[in-house]
Amino acid sequence: MEYNPRDIESKWRAWWQAQGTYRVSNDPSKPKFYILNMFPYPSGAGLHVGHPLGYIASDIVARYKRQNGFNVLNPMGYDSFGLPAEQYAIQTGIHPAVSTEQNIARYREQLDNIGFCFDWSREVRTSDPAYYKWTQWIFMQLFRHYYDLDADKALPVSDLVKRFEKNGNADVHAVCDEDTPLFTARDWSGLTEKEQQLMLLKYRLTFPEESYVNWCPALGTVLSNDEVKDGVSERGGYPVERKLMKQWSMRIIAYADRLLEGLNEIDWSESIKEQQRNWIGRSQGASVRFAVDSHEGAAIEVFTTRVDTIYGATFMVLAPEHELVSRLTTPAQQAEVDAYVKWAASRTELERMSEVKRVTGAATGAFAVNPFNGERIPIYIADYVLAGYGTGAVMAVPSGDQRDWNFATHFGLPIVPISDAQQNLDTAADPTKEGLYINSGMINGMTYDEAVPRLINWLENNGLGKGKVQYKLRNAVFSRQRYWGEPVPVYWKDNTPQLISEKDLPLVLPAIDKYLPTESGEPPLARAEGWRYRTGNQDSSYEYELSTMPGWAGSSWYWYRYMDPHNEREFCSKEAANYWKCVDWYIGGSEHAVGHLLYSRFWNHFLYDLGLAPEREFAKKLTNQGMIQGRSSLVYRAKECFYEEYLWLKVLQPFFKDYGPMQIPANKAEESVTYDFAFETNDLVIEVVSWKQTDKIEAIRQSAEADGKRLMVLFNEELAECINQHERTAAKVRNALESRERFFMTASGPQIEQLFVSHDLTAKYSPDCFSKLHVDISLVQDDVLDLDRVRQLPMFQGANFKMNPGGVFTCAFEVEKMSKSKFNVVNPDDMVAQYGADCFRMYEMFLGPVEVSKPWDTKGITGVYGFLRRFWGQFVSENGAWLPTDEAPTRDELRVLHTSIKKITEDIERFSMNTCVSHFMILTNELRTLKCHKRAILEPAVVLLAPFAPHLAEELWHRLGHETSVCDAAWPTLNEVFLKTDTIVYPVQINGKHRGNIEIAASATPAEVEALAMQQEFVRRNLDGAPVKKCIVIPGRIVNIVA
């Protein structure tokens, strides 16, 4: 009886559901294992074969762990707030909740098709009010806490207020706004209620602030830094501009150091950790205040990581936007500075980034004073100094910094060496920290390690600066001027933000008429009628915050909700959190390297500080799955110039010997020859042109007449029409050559509008004769286009196809991202329908390592299908007979089984699923060779296969007489005894080259092995009489004879 996945799979899926096989309880009697996939955004396009890759790999691990006695949590849900649903709502008026619901239903159907062991009773959706109630609740906790640097954790703002009341803020070491003033207890109590609230905002971990943000007009919202790539929005690629706006912000900088340190204790890929380190961008250095000559009270603060080079500072550079520029510029320099500032402001981000090498700048005419040696140094402005980093000002040390060196060289400024180890300063800067300082006042003769503390000490003692750590990381903008997101649980009273009462959570998204900003430019929520907050019994009501939370809010804590998904009192109970602790293995795409993964770590550290999260880091181990790329098919469409090349290659060349050398335009641009083709011994000229270009035809005709030439006009379209019968065109040309008519032109307008050329023919033509177009891969098989179906499509109306000599039309292919727009999407549903879910799962794994990107090739799936059929065939004969017997297995059979147990166990542990599938194939091939149908071998093989092909395994498991699920069958135990063989085949090398093999008893000593090797004919022959220097025998492995 044939293996029939369709029947088997639907049967067992229903059974699993009825049995609740995948229900997970928080059972403390068993060790836990929490494996998590990054939950998907349910897009309208559905899943393609690339999406489930990580889900399948983690499903295998989950099932494997369960068979090894673990209580496994392997949940799934949806990150269901997001821009696409809202964009769709704007276009169609359909509520995002409705389209999201539909998309989720489709996702679910596709996911169910693949046989995952998700416990759907634990599903979460970020857009569900029962879920976002807790997102809002966590936001409230952030608002109620500040970061205390002495405790090195988040503490309640209420405590902070008590300290202010007692002692003011002088002895408070907390992360706060840069401009927070010092105040005493008396100052504090003198503040009004509103002033106190405003002061506290400078400390809260989330707070509204006026700042420059990434404003995306096309999306009508601000974006956080990680949502902007190369100056445009990550979603949609719309332009982004800097705009000053009042926005909610998250004080993530408070956690910068902990986020950095935490990276050392988690098992994530080096590349992700490095990206996060980069994003945080910690640099340790010093801030130094430079006075400005003849500007009392003006001081320029700079940040430097190389304070040791300060004696080599020979000038100073400010960003063109620096606030002091206008004040400092001398009248003589005013015009030049104004011009430069204006020019710098006009440059786009792209220009700035691409013209890094160019040195530009302008002198302000003012001078700064080096606090260490009192030297006056000129102040320049230049756009290589960024307004947004540090203080927007640098002390320039041309001997140690290449950019400063370039600038100094360009403007003829002095370059002073500061270390005796610096070399070749006339060709480049030398940033060395080696050697002893020279020309450096108080640090002359010191090393780097001695100099830095000395200088910082001096700065601090003289009040001119201090040691300082600078981060590239900015506070994260938390507001979106959009509808489809979590409402911020805040109302505004007297221009200060107030949290709503916890009992009013969740603050549910109100209904609105249109998903657009109001006429006055307020966010969509301003459209909601009567949506105001009423406190207590008062009649007055207050306006809610109108922006919503960003996409990353709901995904920054969701792994806790899976632990306790229906809890109405807490986001997750203490017991559940303490049992599941954290994610043991997190799997997802590397595109979330700095967005989701950094914000999640931030929130988790915060929840940890509050005692709500049991671990500092939420995910111990992270694996990034690779992309499955599509194999796109492309057709070549002929452009104008193709027809000329075609006419020459296929039609005109045979006339060459009869009508003499032919003039063809050598270079179209020069137009040295008036006509496309002209024969030397015939007064006929030929012009190839589209019949639509009537003006051009008329002009050529007049010019031919004037030159006394006979003219033949060939339409591109008529060439296209008879493209597969070029002799017809040749006949026309011959006719014209031999005739004495003055003018040849086809009278009727051709029907053909475009021509496609079989890819295997295109090499003969220059590449710019064609444009490449994607065609749907379902129309292509083995790179051959299905013309009958293609001709039906609107896109190919009025098209003709130039076939290859075999009479078929071939396409080019390209490996690229799988996407709808490239028509290369392969739907998992189709694969499952044809080969079954088990086969699809195993083929996805078989393609290659999970972490690596690789192209999808549907053809290869037959190999896996054949394997599954053969595996089935060991149990069930062609006529449906049940084959397993209770005979005792042989040594060979046991060795085959236990080799597989060892390899498959090891390979799952190291996440090498592709080699697992190979081992299953080897196992099956060997059992077939051994004609083994013994239950003692086959039953453990079924258990091994269960994580990979759960449906097939369940079927065979039950046919073997079991009544409980194979999911709970214990993983087979390896017995090393069975791996041993009686004899060992040793490869024998001579000077490292493999020359032959010897077989000897496994118990043979190295000396015996050597002796046997030496007797071999092939050894004597290859040694050719040379004396043996030594013989290396690695027991059980190899023999190498050195001569």
Next chain:
RNA sequence: GCGGGAAUGGCGGAAUGGUAGACGCGCUGGUCUCAAACACCAGUGACUUCACGGUCAUGCGAGUUCGAGUCUCGCUUCCCGCACCA
């Protein structure tokens, strides 16, 4: 420019420092069939040899080692991330 990763047949990819190319696709030949598909069997890195066999092969060049795809050093190319970050 900086950082991370990679490079092995026609293709996807295997190889604790120990027979390079497992396994699969594709291809070639055979069996079955009127035929095709499916299935099954055999072969399949390149060059060379009637054959036995030999030579060359893991991006390039050195090195360590009895032995290197694997380790070290120096290059090349590709992918990813960051990028005038003081």
